[in-house]
Amino acid sequence: MEDLFLLILQLLGATIRVATPLVLAAFAGMYCERAGVVDIGLEGKMLAGAFFAAAAAASTGSPWLGLLAAMAAGIALALIHGFACVTHNGNQVVSGMAINILVAGLAPTLAYAWFKQGGQTPLLPASARLPSVQMPGVEAINGVPVLGSIYRELIDDTNVLIWVTLLIVLATQWVLYRSRFGLRLRAVGENPAAVETAGISVTRLRYQALIVTGALTGMAGAYLSTGHGAGFVRDMTAGKGYLALAALIFGKWRPGPTLFACLLFAFTDAVQVRLQGVPLPGIGVIPVQFIQMLPYLLTVLLLAGFVGKAIAPKASGVPYVKER
């Protein structure tokens, strides 16, 4: 019993660690998609964040400068996306795709040239990684049944970015539904012409949304390379940006459900690691690949309207051309 409880706690801990970059990227996508800009370039921005965080942390020794560099890289790419899609009314899907391919090439190219370690950054020492937060009183509460284990396994020794992510989730819920900026953001994703009629610049709003997107994706990348990992490796994001996109759709572009989707996808991942080669009673061994494809399959089913209905922001993907 005690073992099972501990196992569940460890699974939940792993879920939270896997979910953090997903949540950051999915919430990043929420800002720009609610503003009417489709972004399939989350993957690329995350990868750029991961590389620049590790590169800056490796050369300065400071994980905080790494985090800043990651966010700056994410924002720069988001602005390129904006320049192509908002300013020049380019195709948003093509632009996102271009950014993904560009970064998939650029990150290892720069890593190769700068660090000469075959497309990686050097292994970061603990001092150059984002720290975990040590909670007070772990020893004191350890003896308490249930609560002590939960506190020790889930709350204590948690990376600082996980706490930041929690704040961002709460803040996003407030910003989107309680602030003036959020109201305008949602309006510009549904009916940009109406927003423009009210004397608010659609272009400006969409750029603002994209800057938030860039900063959050950069943070997601920084978590991968300097929080969870200890350095940048080739193809570090491995499709997490697309998974975040799936979670965003699965969560119907709303904060609460999107958070849930990220946790669900992360949980399947955590379970999958443990289930490898373990036969289940009555079913036998489930091939890992089937669990891996589950999030994508669920998203397709949702999009097909078999599991609820996902309705995208109305103006999403449509360039706004001002009437003359």
Add this chain to the structure above:
Amino acid sequence: MVQSGSGHRQLGGQPGAVPGWVGYALLPLLNLVAAFALSGLVILVIGENPINVLSLMLTEAVGYPEAIGYTLYYTTDYIFTGLAVAIAFHCGLFNIGGEGQAYLGGLGAGLVALALTGWPWPIVAVLAIAASALLGAAWAFIPAWLQAKRGSHIVITTIMFNFIAASVMTYLLVDVLIRPGSQSPETREFDPGVWLPSMERALGWIGVTVPASPLNLSFLWALACCALFQIFLRHTRWGYELRTVGRNERAAVYAGISPSRNIIIAMLISGALAGFVGVNEILGVQHRVILNFTGGVGFVGIAVALMGRNHPIGIILAALLFGVLAQGGGQVSFEYPTINRELVMVIQGLVILFAGAMENLFKPQVEALFRRRAASAEPAAEAGRG
């Protein structure tokens, strides 16, 4: 959805407007120049001379016969995926799933080649083409059906299907099709008798000697597909209906054309075309089904279709450009210790960004320039007549 090719439609036509070649030649060229200028900057940042690197790239891609063979081998893949993306574009659809469809197409070609040991290669080739088309089309069918009948956004569903394809193929190669006793996830090698002949061998039959390269007969099939593509699209009723749906769905409904039917047809053809990558890669080069043989060809296809303005001739030229990049870029990494293969992806990404997403970047300036010239030329012409 996607208003591809609308650029040159707006440009030409009206009297006194900008000549058509500006839209389909000058603007893409300017975008390309911009993309290569930025690529040069990246090369400069990593400490090499961009002119030397880029010219070495060109030499290594087209400088000698063997290199040309390699370049055309890459070009073959890009023609298939470029056509695949283009046919969907013509119906107003964005097929990002070329990657997954090509992957499944390779499975089809591979299964045929594995099953038909001892058969003559022409029969195997025809059946493999059919099988790769079938599986590629089947993989495109579900997103197509969901788009047509349930309104699920095809961009997202095809992305999801790429990942599902990757999982399915990994499962099949690791657990089902793997050569018994082998550690690496791949099938056994096909019997050499069923391999699709390489261009070296095929040209040898008519007494022409070329150096060995992965280039094989599927290159000719790619060119044939270009012709079939054009005939289907411009000279058949089906092609007309498909384009009508792409241009204006509502008008199509009024004309008695079913959008959902054409969406599905366009995606089936698209998936089949992408599936042919499997013929080139699996039957022509690898001679076994392996993991991740697609390596991003589906995504490059998007760039090829955009740059080629969804026209077969344009697609061949754009595919050639990306073939040069793939071959030349790979070779450059051998010569320069600071450069690795991924530099190709940087250039690809920049070309897609400039030629695809920012295709209108230079349009206002260029159009204004031509209008000014036309305006200053007209009074002179009238004066000449008077």
